[in-house]
Amino acid sequence: MIPFNFIRPASLAEALDFLAENGERTEIIAGGTDLLVELRGIPAGKKGPKWVVDISGLPELKGIREEGEEIIVGSGSTHWEVHTSELIRETAPLLAAASATVGAAQHRNIATIGGNIMNASPAADTVPALIALEASAVLRSREGERVRPLSGIFVKPYQTDAAPGEILTAVRFRRLPAEAKSAFVKLGRRNALAISRMNAAVVLFLRDGVISEARIAPGSATPMPERFAAAEKILIGQKPSEELFRAAGAAVAAEMVDRSGRRWSTPYKEPVIAALTARALREALAG
Amino acid sequence: MKKIKLDITVNGVKHSLKVDPNLRLLDLLREELDLTGTKEGCGIGECGACTVILDGKAVNSCLILAGQCAGREIVTIEGLSDGEKLHPLQQAFLDHGAVQCGFCTPGMILSAAALLHANPAPTEDEIRVAISGNLCRCTGYTQIVEAVQAAAGKDKGDWWLQI
Numbered sequence: 001m002i003p004f005n006f007i008r009p010a011s012l013a014e015a016l017d018f019l020a021e022n023g024e025r026t027e028i029i030a031g032g033t034d035l036l037v038e039l040r041g042i043p044a045g046k047k048g049p050k051w052v053v054d055i056s057g058l059p060e061l062k063g064i065r066e067e068g069e070e071i072i073v074g075s076g077s078t079h080w081e082v083h084t085s086e087l088i089r090e091t092a093p094l095l096a097a098a099s100a101t102v103g104a105a106q107h108r109n110i111a112t113i114g115g116n117i118m119n120a121s122p123a124a125d126t127v128p129a130l131i132a133l134e135a136s137a138v139l140r141s142r143e144g145e146r147v148r149p150l151s152g153i154f155v156k157p158y159q160t161d162a163a164p165g166e167i168l169t170a171v172r173f174r175r176l177p178a179e180a181k182s183a184f185v186k187l188g189r190r191n192a193l194a195i196s197r198m199n200a201a202v203v204l205f206l207r208d209g210v211i212s213e214a215r216i217a218p219g220s221a222t223p224m225p226e227r228f229a230a231a232e233k234i235l236i237g238q239k240p241s242e243e244l245f246r247a248a249g250a251a252v253a254a255e256m257v258d259r260s261g262r263r264w265s266t267p268y269k270e271p272v273i274a275a276l277t278a279r280a281l282r283e284a285l286a287g
Numbered sequence: 288m289k290k291i292k293l294d295i296t297v298n299g300v301k302h303s304l305k306v307d308p309n310l311r312l313l314d315l316l317r318e319e320l321d322l323t324g325t326k327e328g329c330g331i332g333e334c335g336a337c338t339v340i341l342d343g344k345a346v347n348s349c350l351i352l353a354g355q356c357a358g359r360e361i362v363t364i365e366g367l368s369d370g371e372k373l374h375p376l377q378q379a380f381l382d383h384g385a386v387q388c389g390f391c392t393p394g395m396i397l398s399a400a401a402l403l404h405a406n407p408a409p410t411e412d413e414i415r416v417a418i419s420g421n422l423c424r425c426t427g428y429t430q431i432v433e434a435v436q437a438a439a440g441k442d443k444g445d446w447w448l449q450i
Binding site for chain 1: 309338
């Protein structure tokens with residue numbers, strides 16, 4: 001392991017003060033399940049971070065709570081805490097499902113939702129679910145706080161627009177009403193402990209048997225996670241049917257190729273994302 | 288690289304140490320405390336051989352810095368038996384042929400122990416999910432699942448369950 005210094009601030013304010021001065025040469029560690037793999041991969045003699053700052057124990061980043069219609073998930077919440085939270089299961093079941101599929105128990109017990117977001121992997125499991133929930137990211141620095149749509153913070157794979165002095169403190173979203181239908185489905189190399197080859201998060205609202213609103217957020221389909229508006233449009237105003245869901249899946253595949261281009265993996269990914277989208281819509285409808 | 292001060296409890300014993308800031312929990316256990324029952328397999332969180340129990344939950348000790356464990360409680364495979372008397376899970380692994388080469392065994396048993404700690408009567412599915420982060424290339428898992436089923440409910444009252 002390359003050398004670095006380690007500090008463990010006692011409070012969020014202390015962590016932000018440290019980052020304000022040293023953010024450029026610092027890596028933030030929460031669960032560490034991505035960062036330690038990355039640090040281990042840096043060859044001896046190559047330069048790594050000067051500092052690693054541990055935010056995993058900060059009480060300000062913990063907890064899952066509701067404020068009116070909004071659900072606020074502290075960035076330090078572990079995937080275990082997210083997927084076992086009664087509040088999340090009730091108000092955002094697709095997020096509970098996404099957190100339940102991250103890694104194995106050993107990862108879910110320490111890896112955090114904030115880390116999953118800020119690592120900015122295109123294959124992150126919770127990010128498509130959060131985007132389908134229209135979540136916002138709460139970023140704090142010593143100077144203050146900014147709240148941005150989560151889908152807007154990703155710059156490129158493995159990079160967000162967070163400044164070196166900023167920490168993601170929470171994600172927030174409006175609770176799904178009880179009648180909303182949602183699902184998260186994932187395909188990995190095996191059922192457990194697998195990084196998503198592809199995944200899909202969907203939310204449907206129905207009025208009088210007709211789809212009134214649709215949100216489709218595929219994962220590992222584009223460099224940055226985002227919603228697929230053309231496929232969503234196909235669903236709106238229609239009665240749910242197998243045919244319609246397959247058409248939406250085909251539209252997602254076409255939109256993916258439009259945005260990501262044709263690459264070596266495209267012949268595999270096209271039918272997979274079409275099938276996953278249709279499966280997610282089917283599962284959402286079945287509740 | 289400035290050494291850091293670390294107070295940590297391992298298998299019920301308190302330690303006050305000064306360690307390198309880039310030390311992993313796995314290295315702390317094996318190199319500083321001579322607890323070599325914890326194994327390093329892949330070193331990237333894929334195999335589960337380095338699984339230990341941290342504050343009651345199974346974690347990969349290769350993916351945690353020692354400094355992150357300040358003030359916390361760790362249980363390793365050495366902490367399960369009572370002297371020469373094996374923990375019911377360890378005995379069940381022997382009785383059911385769940386140990387072959389043995390390299391995955393400490394991590395496998397600690398994942399199972401963490402499961403039984405939270406859920407004393409797990410279903411077969413729950414057992415399979417709990418050990419899904421532990422790779423075994425010898426047994427085919429059937430004997431391991433049988434061993435965990437046999438041990439379920441037998442470990443109440445062990446000291447490590449009190450943490």
